[in-house]
Amino acid sequence: MDFAARTVISDLSFDVKRGETFGFLGSNGSGKTTTLRALLGIYRPTSGRLLIDGEPFKPELAHRLGYLPEERGLYKKESVIDVMTYFGRLKGLGKLESHRWSMEYLDRVDIGDKAKMRVDKLSGGQQQKVQLGVTIMNQPELLILDEPTKGFDPVNRRLLMSIIDEQRAGGATVLMVTHQMEEVERLCDRIILLKDGSARAYGTVAEVQAQFGDLTVAVDHVGAAVPSSAHYELLDTENGHATLGVQNGADLAAILRGLMDAGVTVTRFEPQRKSLDDIFVEVYGSDEGEQ
Amino acid sequence: MAQHNIRTVIWFEVGRNVTKPRFWIITLIVPVALMVVFALVFLSSSSTDAASSAQKNAHITFQYRDLSGIVDPATASKFGGTATSDATAAIAAVKAGTSQAFFDYPADPATQHIKVYGADKDIFGNGVYASVATSLLQLSAQEKINSPQLVNIASGNLNTTSVTYRDGHTAAGINGVIAPMLYLVAFYLVILLLGNQMLASTLEEKENRVTEMILTTINPTSLILGKIVALFVAGLLQIVVFAVPLAVAYALFRKQLNIPTLDLSNLVLDPQQMIIGALILIGGFALFTGTLVALGAIMPTAKDAGPIFGVLMILIFIPFYIVTLIISDPTAPIVQTFSWFPYSAPVTALLRNAFGVLPLWQGISIAVELLLLAVVVLRVAVQLFRYGSIEYSRRVSLADAFSRTPRRQASSPPQ
Numbered sequence A: 001m002d003f004a005a006r007t008v009i010s011d012l013s014f015d016v017k018r019g020e021t022f023g024f025l026g027s028n029g030s031g032k033t034t035t036l037r038a039l040l041g042i043y044r045p046t047s048g049r050l051l052i053d054g055e056p057f058k059p060e061l062a063h064r065l066g067y068l069p070e071e072r073g074l075y076k077k078e079s080v081i082d083v084m085t086y087f088g089r090l091k092g093l094g095k096l097e098s099h100r101w102s103m104e105y106l107d108r109v110d111i112g113d114k115a116k117m118r119v120d121k122l123s124g125g126q127q128q129k130v131q132l133g134v135t136i137m138n139q140p141e142l143l144i145l146d147e148p149t150k151g152f153d154p155v156n157r158r159l160l161m162s163i164i165d166e167q168r169a170g171g172a173t174v175l176m177v178t179h180q181m182e183e184v185e186r187l188c189d190r191i192i193l194l195k196d197g198s199a200r201a202y203g204t205v206a207e208v209q210a211q212f213g214d215l216t217v218a219v220d221h222v223g224a225a226v227p228s229s230a231h232y233e234l235l236d237t238e239n240g241h242a243t244l245g246v247q248n249g250a251d252l253a254a255i256l257r258g259l260m261d262a263g264v265t266v267t268r269f270e271p272q273r274k275s276l277d278d279i280f281v282e283v284y285g286s287d288e289g290e291q
Numbered sequence B: 001m002a003q004h005n006i007r008t009v010i011w012f013e014v015g016r017n018v019t020k021p022r023f024w025i026i027t028l029i030v031p032v033a034l035m036v037v038f039a040l041v042f043l044s045s046s047s048t049d050a051a052s053s054a055q056k057n058a059h060i061t062f063q064y065r066d067l068s069g070i071v072d073p074a075t076a077s078k079f080g081g082t083a084t085s086d087a088t089a090a091i092a093a094v095k096a097g098t099s100q101a102f103f104d105y106p107a108d109p110a111t112q113h114i115k116v117y118g119a120d121k122d123i124f125g126n127g128v129y130a131s132v133a134t135s136l137l138q139l140s141a142q143e144k145i146n147s148p149q150l151v152n153i154a155s156g157n158l159n160t161t162s163v164t165y166r167d168g169h170t171a172a173g174i175n176g177v178i179a180p181m182l183y184l185v186a187f188y189l190v191i192l193l194l195g196n197q198m199l200a201s202t203l204e205e206k207e208n209r210v211t212e213m214i215l216t217t218i219n220p221t222s223l224i225l226g227k228i229v230a231l232f233v234a235g236l237l238q239i240v241v242f243a244v245p246l247a248v249a250y251a252l253f254r255k256q257l258n259i260p261t262l263d264l265s266n267l268v269l270d271p272q273q274m275i276i277g278a279l280i281l282i283g284g285f286a287l288f289t290g291t292l293v294a295l296g297a298i299m300p301t302a303k304d305a306g307p308i309f310g311v312l313m314i315l316i317f318i319p320f321y322i323v324t325l326i327i328s329d330p331t332a333p334i335v336q337t338f339s340w341f342p343y344s345a346p347v348t349a350l351l352r353n354a355f356g357v358l359p360l361w362q363g364i365s366i367a368v369e370l371l372l373l374a375v376v377v378l379r380v381a382v383q384l385f386r387y388g389s390i391e392y393s394r395r396v397s398l399a400d401a402f403s404r405t406p407r408r409q410a411s412s413p414p415q
Helices: A032-039 A059-064 A080-090 A095-108 A124-136 A154-169 A181-187 A205-211 A252-261 A276-290 B002-018 B021-057 B073-079 B087-096 B127-145 B148-155 B174-207 B211-215 B220-253 B271-298 B302-328 B333-340 B345-354 B360-388 B398-403
Strands: A021-026 A065-068 A142-146 A173-177 A190-195 A198-204 A215-223 A233-238 A241-246 A264-272 B062-066 B081-083 B101-105 B115-118
Touching: A021 A032, A021 A181, A021 A276, A032 A142, A032 A173, A059 A065, A065 A124, A080 A095, A080 A124, A080 B002, A095 A124, A124 A142, A124 A154, A142 A154, A154 A173, A154 A181, A173 A181, A181 A276, A190 A205, A190 A276, A198 A205, A198 A276, A205 A276, A215 A252, A241 A252, A252 A264, B002 B021, B002 B220, B021 B220, B062 B087, B062 B127, B073 B081, B073 B127, B087 B101, B087 B115, B101 B127, B115 B127, B127 B148, B174 B211, B174 B220, B174 B271, B174 B302, B174 B345, B174 B360, B220 B271, B220 B360, B271 B302, B271 B345, B271 B360, B302 B333, B302 B345, B333 B345, B333 B360, B345 B360
Parallel strands: A021 A173, A021 A190, A065 A142, A142 A173, B062 B081, B062 B101
Antiparallel strands: A190 A198, A215 A241, A215 A264, A233 A241, B101 B115
8 A cells, every 4th residue: 555655555464353353563653554544445555455344345334333543533512422422323323222322331431420511621531431432332343443542541441441342242353453562462362563564473462472482481490400301492590490492382281291200390380472562672673763 | 324324414513503602693693783773773763753853843933034035924924934134133133042043045045055043952953943944945935836746746756667678578677686686695695604614514524533433434425415404404594593683674663764665576586587596506505515615625724724715705706896797798708707617607697697687598507517516526525525534634635635535346356
């Protein structure tokens, strides 16, 4: 996908399975939002196709879709309830149903008393809550969230994540752009890492972690020292602690059995992978530094 | 679905317009000002009538000298006058306060001034002397003529009835202009009252960063059509609010406000003029609306859109600079240019249509031109909104917006 002479997205291919939570990761300017906008028909891909349920985006899909854009905004001079009811009507809900759902939601997110206030009289976080409500009020089958926790404090972030969890539990497919790695590790079934408009990694969290280094196992022990073995590489050993380098796919139970058979009394056997945070820094570290 | 969404947009847009104090302030400011003016006119008219009547009926004693020989002594006596030949003494008596007034009629009152001397009664009260002096002379002259008919004719109280013919039929004259001219009035009212709102209607989505939410919720064509209809409804409401004080004033205070009687039975409704006028009005409204919506989609803020908006407003006023030429010589090149240039065409063509100097073929052609161009501009406006309004903070180029038009994507992978 090109803007003027600049290629923003290239050679990108991914699919999101029905019912899964898919994380879109990347540094600022890596093409995440552009990809979402192209998916939603706001931008035209220079080449290639973006399909939702086998079809290009069309506004008729709005009833099955919830989109929380990165650029947040609502009709600021209207009351909260009027704005929510309006979007509810546009998303196919009846007027009363839309009103009732909105009031219940506002109560749930602790701003029920603000229903008749103008949107611009709310705090930034409260506006975010209203916007999330507008996004999910039609119980969407596909929920596209572009940095959903941006602007939320930790308490409200937890509330937001629980709401997203409910949507997942209700069967929604969630496509989420985020910089919060703990959210990704907790929520996402699969992820894609974008860098300069291309996929740098793609798969389940474990698969992506595996792409960025072998598994290590931390072993605390007493008794005999940890012996060398063809099944692992002894990376470090001192004072009852050893770190084993293990190839991806190795049989960890067999390794543990081997240690115990060699007379090592194992008090801790903890497989460790490189965290997503570490991977993110590894992939984008130089970019972030430049920005 | 599209109809449901258009109705929802109309309901929302009209609702939020009419519930805003600003809407009612703008809407009511003109009628309130009109009512204040009417009230002032009414009060002024009442007090002027009373003062005039009081002056006419005022009885003063005065001396007069009549060099013209027109003043009838008996009539003068009824007014309280006494003839004198000594002007100097009469003026001295007024000065001394022993006489209220002295009127000195010259030999030829038609060309020379009547000199009036009186005891000061303040600026407004002093008018009584001139009033009595002229009334006495007029009454004396009428008595000399001794014929009510001649008096009326001499006073210029004459009525005429004109009948003119065009193409072998009686021409409607001014009675035929009024009804089609209302289209022009409606066009001005709608554009002047709603122009800013048309511009703001799409700017608002950009300024509030609602564009992405709205574009993924509703078809932009439905959104813009809904907004246009909502604006039209709001405009009609404003026109009704404007019309109410005029109707009330006409119905209840016509005499006091000196409003001429409107005899609707004399109005001539020429079907051709009315249909052509309606088509040009609709085409003009759609063209201006589409253009302003497109402008709103391109520009980042209302301030940036201001200069172009100003040019459009000038274009609807420019034809009035040549209004005489438009009516008297509709074939003049400048009139033809204004008639065919889309943004000056509505006003020029509606003027020509009202005065009956717009040939049928030209009326149809201009209406078709406006309607076709309106469709094109509305489509461009939708396109710009769809693919241009995502640029929140910078001006969008047409090429940029159109380069983002989605090609039809295949729904299944190529085999």
